[in-house]
Amino acid sequence: MGAVPKRRISKSRRDKRRTHDALHPYHLVPCPNCGEMKRSHRVCLECGTYNGRQVLPPLAE
Numbered sequence: 001m002g003a004v005p006k007r008r009i010s011k012s013r014r015d016k017r018r019t020h021d022a023l024h025p026y027h028l029v030p031c032p033n034c035g036e037m038k039r040s041h042r043v044c045l046e047c048g049t050y051n052g053r054q055v056l057p058p059l060a061e
Contacts, residue, residue, distance in 0.1 A: 026039050027039065027040055028040075031044040031046065031047060031049070032052075033047050033049045033052075034046050034047040034049075043055055043056055045059060046058070046059050047059070
């Protein structure tokens with residue numbers, strides 16, 4: 001026999017467990033080079049810089 005719950009889990013207890021399951025929005029910071037909003041500790045996709053260095057070619061418009 002497999003595991004069977006002894007009692008029904010209440011909606012309150014179930015929902016308390018699920019409070020941490022929501023997706024959170026990204027934390028955005030302005031790029032120091034071009035001013036576009038970007039995720040922190042990542043390459044700016046607009047100008048291609050990271051930590052003051054050019055690591056990707058700039059996005060051509």
